[in-house]
């Protein structure tokens with residue numbers, strides 16, 4: 673993905689109280705220390721400008737949400753929105769999800785959302801895909817038993833790869849579709865992401881799976 677540099681975004685993100693600095697220090701204690709409650713924590717990994725997670729947080733005040741994004745130049749858009757209209761249950765981390773096990777404790781996370789994750793089309797980059805076995809193993813450490821990962825993409829090749837990776841990494845596919853917007857059951861309550869709006873407007877069908885760890 674090509675990113676536009678947004679001048680000042682790195683500093684603005686670094687200065688915002690809504691972006692948690694040195695997140696490793698809260699490992700195992702996010703609900704208590706950051707949100708001052710015992711509510712479940714749900715994260716979006718690769719949240720971009722944050723429309724999806726911000727909407728979810730507004731709709732569900734009894735769930736804590738954390739948006740994770742690698743680049744300040746996109747994260748800044750979510751931070752600006754959240755500063756203008758703060759939500760007690762929404763925070764952000766600027767980090768590479770490769771280090772996610774350093775930041776969250778075992779079973780600390782109640783649900784993981786992956787939306788329109790970068791496809792990394794070259795075979796030699798497959799390990800960077802957020803739905804690869806390597807990332808699913810990291811997610812398995814931080815997610816509660818019986819909790820879910822929900823993944824959406826318009827990229828058919830990435831989706832087929834992801835459908836094969838999940839069972840190989842010990843996850844069970846609970847539901848899947850190659851055409852979310854025409855699947856009444858899976859689309860109920862669907863919240864569109866920025867990329868979902870863009871690609872569905874171009875006529876791309878949206879794929880989705882829901883997986884949970886096999887016992």
Ligand code: SAM
Nearest residue numbers: 718719720741742768769787788790865866867
């Ligand atoms: N989820 C948003 C949406 O659906 O509109 C943004 C999708 S965009 C294609 C993918 C985002 O994931 C980018 O903003 C990228 O910087 C972020 N990303 C990719 N790999 C990441 C990683 N390893 N850790 C954190 N963020 C990552």
